[in-house]
Amino acid sequence: MSDAALKTPKLDELEKGKWPSFVTEIKMAAKKSPMARDLLGQLEKSYRDKLGYWKHGGIVGVMGYGGGVIGRYSALPEEFPNVSHFHTMRINQPAGWFYTTDSLRKICDIWEKRGSGLTNMHGSTGDIILLGTRTDQLEPIFSELQKIDFDIGGSGSDVRTPSCCCGMARCEWACYDTMAACYDFTMAYQDELHRPAFPYKFKFKFSGCPNDCVASIARADMSIIGTWRDNIQIDKAAVTEYAKSGMDIKADVVDNCPAKCMEWDGKELNIENSYCRRCMHCINVMSKALRPGKDRGATILLGSKAPIIEGAMLSSVLIPFYKMEPPYQELKDIIERIWDIWCEEGKNRERVGEFIQRVGMGNFLDAIELEPVAEMVAHPRENPYVFYEEYYEEGDEEEEKES
Amino acid sequence: MAKTVDEIAEAMFKLVKDAFGQKKLKPMDLTKAMIELYGDEVDKKMCKEAIKQLINSGRCVYTYFGGSYIEIPHREGAAND
Ligand code: SF4
Ligand code: SF4
Numbered sequence: 333m334s335d336a337a338l339k340t341p342k343l344d345e346l347e348k349g350k351w352p353s354f355v356t357e358i359k360m361a362a363k364k365s366p367m368a369r370d371l372l373g374q375l376e377k378s379y380r381d382k383l384g385y386w387k388h389g390g391i392v393g394v395m396g397y398g399g400g401v402i403g404r405y406s407a408l409p410e411e412f413p414n415v416s417h418f419h420t421m422r423i424n425q426p427a428g429w430f431y432t433t434d435s436l437r438k439i440c441d442i443w444e445k446r447g448s449g450l451t452n453m454h455g456s457t458g459d460i461i462l463l464g465t466r467t468d469q470l471e472p473i474f475s476e477l478q479k480i481d482f483d484i485g486g487s488g489s490d491v492r493t494p495s496c497c498c499g500m501a502r503c504e505w506a507c508y509d510t511m512a513a514c515y516d517f518t519m520a521y522q523d524e525l526h527r528p529a530f531p532y533k534f535k536f537k538f539s540g541c542p543n544d545c546v547a548s549i550a551r552a553d554m555s556i557i558g559t560w561r562d563n564i565q566i567d568k569a570a571v572t573e574y575a576k577s578g579m580d581i582k583a584d585v586v587d588n589c590p591a592k593c594m595e596w597d598g599k600e601l602n603i604e605n606s607y608c609r610r611c612m613h614c615i616n617v618m619s620k621a622l623r624p625g626k627d628r629g630a631t632i633l634l635g636s637k638a639p640i641i642e643g644a645m646l647s648s649v650l651i652p653f654y655k656m657e658p659p660y661q662e663l664k665d666i667i668e669r670i671w672d673i674w675c676e677e678g679k680n681r682e683r684v685g686e687f688i689q690r691v692g693m694g695n696f697l698d699a700i701e702l703e704p705v706a707e708m709v710a711h712p713r714e715n716p717y718v719f720y721e722e723y724y725e726e727g728d729e730e731e732e733k734e735s
Numbered sequence: 736m737a738k739t740v741d742e743i744a745e746a747m748f749k750l751v752k753d754a755f756g757q758k759k760l761k762p763m764d765l766t767k768a769m770i771e772l773y774g775d776e777v778d779k780k781m782c783k784e785a786i787k788q789l790i791n792s793g794r795c796v797y798t799y800f801g802g803s804y805i806e807i808p809h810r811e812g813a814a815n816d
Binding site: 675 | 761762783786787791796797798799800803806813814815816
């Protein structure tokens with residue numbers, strides 16, 4: 333790209349309005365980085381021509397790893413030579429996204445020296461995304477990152493970089509230590525993370541409570557969501573305080589309870605806990621008065637995905653309650669069995685949720701040696717789809733066919 | 736007699752080499768092919784080790800085209816200088 337003042341009328345439109353703009357950020361980087369400058373040029377041309385000018389690179393990576401580098405080449409290398417190669421690197425973020433400023437500076441120093449200087453903190457996978465570098469820089473970057481204790485994350489048909497909410501580090505609702513679990517699973521599945529061996533990607537996301545701040549129910553093949561199995565803890569004095577300070581407990585809390593299991597008589601709040609769906613609504617609204625119960629763990633759900641090949645899916649319950657205690661062996665054994673059957677029978681690019689839909693939940697549970705239970709539902713108290721053979725007397729089937 | 740990891744890696748490499756340009760093979764395709772070829776003389780764990788050996792030695796590389804595959808190293812069509 334020539335040094336003449338770069339005109340970007342199309343991109344400038346994206347700087348208008350009150351929101352932060354990635355264009356502003358790239359322009360700032362372009363003052364120092366020729367790569368960022370050519371990126372602006374190519375992007376402007378793309379917007380003008382309504383054409384994407386990136387080519388997909390399927391081979392680039394670092395020695396020994398099968399994921400973590402997403403290859404991109406410009407289709408216009410003569411016009412924009414500085415983005416002729418523009419590979420993205422996914423870097424495994426620390427659990428809960430906690431950094432020291434020192435480690436962030438070190439990452440940025442490496443990236444300014446060896447890449448475009450542009451980052452995306454963080455990508456939808458949870459990783460640190462380093463945007464734009466050349467093939468010959470990949471190994472040096474990898475080795476420099478390792479020296480500061482960072483590793484490349486997942487991409488392709490492998491375990492994607494597990495991610496978690498900040499959990500017990502900052503949040504009083506955490507029903508288990510999400511950061512410890514996320515770290516443990518990341519380390520346990522290093523092979524699966526770096527060596528793609530699955531039919532397609534497999535994501536773990538750990539949320540400490542049903543608020544599900546990492547949206548694991550919608551975005552993780554295995555969603556591990558904190559919950560409790562005893563009663564919601566109530567501080568009656570604090571409930572009274574809320575009422576005195578003007579909160580309409582009936583309208584704002586009781587009437588919005590999806591299970592309709594709360595009662596407020598103007599003086600006392602009662603919860604029929606056996607009907608509670610652990611949705612967190614009442615706890616979120618009256619955070620000083622209500623808390624999750626004391627017997628805490630997680631619900632393990634399986635099968636969500638974004639709508640790439642087939643439509644979007646939400647995870648559904650696989651294990652209603654699991655005590656999330658290291659080394660999480662029972663859960664890991666189930667995971668191994670899931671991977672075994674999915675790898676054996678899954679089609680190319682078939683997510684585990686789609687696989688279950690294809691083979692049927694009954695067959696799937698059979699294969700992973702898990703007993704069906706009534707709580708394995710797609711939605712609380714609705715739509716139990718497990719087929720209980722023992723509910724049918726011999727001969728029922730024939731009668732059904734005849735009717 | 737059980738096959739060694741080296742022998743499995745060699746057989747896998749031949750498969751990958753012969754398939755180059757015609758069919759992309761996934762790691763599971765290689766494992767299944769080995770089990771079909773050698774039956775009880777191999778298991779999934781050994782196949783995993785054999786793949787690791789092929790990748791770590793640089794004889795094969797992982798590639799990504801919608802899904803992940805194992806191929807012999809080559810210059811791809813999309814690459815710029
Ligand atoms: S998911 Fe729950 S525990 Fe985790 S940060 Fe959000 S509210 Fe807190
Ligand atoms: S957690 Fe949800 S379902 Fe349970 S009592 Fe509170 S509002 Fe109702």
